Amino acid sequence: MLVATAAIALLLAAAGAKSVALLLVGLAGLAVTAAAVWWALTHHGLLRVLAAVLAAVVPLAVLLYYAAVDLLWAALSALALWAVAMVTARAALSTDVPPEVPRDHRTPPPESPFLIMNPRSGGGKVGRFHLAERARALGAEVAVLDPAHPQDVAELARRAVAEGADLLGVAGGDGTQALVAGVAAEHDVPFMVISAGTRNHFAMDLGLDRSDPSTCLDALTDGVELHIDLGFVSDRVFVNNASFGVYAQVVQSPAYRDDKARTILQELPELLTHQSGPRLTVRAAHVLVDAPQAVLVSNNPYQAGDAVGLGRRAQLDSGALGVLGVNVDSAAQAVDLLRGRHARGLTALTADEVVVDADAPEIPVGVDGEALMLRTPVTCRIAPGSLRVRVPRGRPGVPRAKPPRDWRALRRLAFARRTGAGAG
Numbered sequence: 001m002l003v004a005t006a007a008i009a010l011l012l013a014a015a016g017a018k019s020v021a022l023l024l025v026g027l028a029g030l031a032v033t034a035a036a037v038w039w040a041l042t043h044h045g046l047l048r049v050l051a052a053v054l055a056a057v058v059p060l061a062v063l064l065y066y067a068a069v070d071l072l073w074a075a076l077s078a079l080a081l082w083a084v085a086m087v088t089a090r091a092a093l094s095t096d097v098p099p100e101v102p103r104d105h106r107t108p109p110p111e112s113p114f115l116i117m118n119p120r121s122g123g124g125k126v127g128r129f130h131l132a133e134r135a136r137a138l139g140a141e142v143a144v145l146d147p148a149h150p151q152d153v154a155e156l157a158r159r160a161v162a163e164g165a166d167l168l169g170v171a172g173g174d175g176t177q178a179l180v181a182g183v184a185a186e187h188d189v190p191f192m193v194i195s196a197g198t199r200n201h202f203a204m205d206l207g208l209d210r211s212d213p214s215t216c217l218d219a220l221t222d223g224v225e226l227h228i229d230l231g232f233v234s235d236r237v238f239v240n241n242a243s244f245g246v247y248a249q250v251v252q253s254p255a256y257r258d259d260k261a262r263t264i265l266q267e268l269p270e271l272l273t274h275q276s277g278p279r280l281t282v283r284a285a286h287v288l289v290d291a292p293q294a295v296l297v298s299n300n301p302y303q304a305g306d307a308v309g310l311g312r313r314a315q316l317d318s319g320a321l322g323v324l325g326v327n328v329d330s331a332a333q334a335v336d337l338l339r340g341r342h343a344r345g346l347t348a349l350t351a352d353e354v355v356v357d358a359d360a361p362e363i364p365v366g367v368d369g370e371a372l373m374l375r376t377p378v379t380c381r382i383a384p385g386s387l388r389v390r391v392p393r394g395r396p397g398v399p400r401a402k403p404p405r406d407w408r409a410l411r412r413l414a415f416a417r418r419t420g421a422g423a424g
Helices: 002-015 018-041 045-068 072-093 131-137 153-162 174-187 201-205 213-220 246-251 260-272 331-342 407-415
Strands: 113-117 141-144 167-171 191-194 223-233 236-238 241-245 280-284 287-290 294-299 321-326 346-351 353-358 362-367 370-375 378-392
Touching: 002 018, 002 072, 018 045, 018 072, 018 331, 045 072, 072 407, 113 131, 113 153, 113 191, 131 141, 131 213, 141 153, 153 167, 153 174, 167 174, 174 191, 174 201, 174 223, 174 236, 174 378, 191 201, 191 213, 213 223, 213 378, 223 241, 223 294, 241 246, 241 280, 246 362, 280 321, 287 346, 294 353, 321 353, 321 378
Parallel strands: 113 141, 113 167, 167 191, 191 378
Antiparallel strands: 223 236, 223 378, 241 294, 241 362, 280 287, 280 353, 294 321, 321 346, 353 378, 362 370
16 A cells, blocks of 8 residues: 555656656557557458557557656556556465365376377477376376377277276367366266366366476376366367357367468458358346357366466365456457456356357357357357366465455554554
């Protein structure tokens, strides 16, 4: 609170009445820049170029204005103080309470573990960390996928269970993890995650070591079980999320794999302005979201304290889906998104079932990064505690969730009256 006050006091002392003009110019520059970015995303050709130039020039013009009135140092100093205030506010609102992780269940080590490994995942982590050799040395049967001959990993896992496997594991991307996790849940056998993918979102939320996937193999000899939720979109399992709308539509393009940036820029204008792609309708928890450009349904909600709410999940066993919908139809609404989760164009809620319908018989869906086409209406649901995940007992763990900045709560914390017991 003191640092935030110091930021305001510095501007007042250095600029006096001009401080109001400085603030207004800064806010106007931020709004115009956000609007210009929106125009650049929703237009092609010359209009896109002009909007991009405007987005680059406006911040520079604001800085030049501050310099012209000899107050650039004051503006930058106040901005730096405000950044410190943001960091200390979050620290003050944090608690020493550890994150809410699923309760450990102690179980004996598996006798016949079966692991599926994708040698291409994560830029070749399976070979770089000698995962197959280490797993076999620990008594696991390992199937290394052949990139030249694609295999049905779900069928491979079902066959392994039929032959007596009492644990299924995957060293690969989250899409492959989800397919095998579904088989493990179906047959009620433990599932093991080896963080050999590129992003390892699921491994991150399980508290596994993403820098060295070989440490995940410790679960074979010294592990515990976590009982977590699984998401379903139609009959397809997802461990992270299912996306609808703009992103799902873009990744369907054959050109996306070869040139992501160019494909996104080419597809976005029509998708964001509803000139192409299906018109979506989302129903969740008695809430209707009409014609959103993008919808993300996640297996447990993402943290509210993140800048865009998509960093990590505080829990994996809450029994609820997270729902994020974006509906932006103008530059003004795009600017309003700067308010984060309080923006009018952003819907954030939880539900145990989400129904996504459209004016088309099929819609594109991104399921843990995999592009699918599903018949409408598409129903998403959650199966609480349906997956038994075996993890190492000595894993790094899940970092503490970042609390949202709540200035009212901060003020109460700063100026709360201390009782005798509290003071002691």
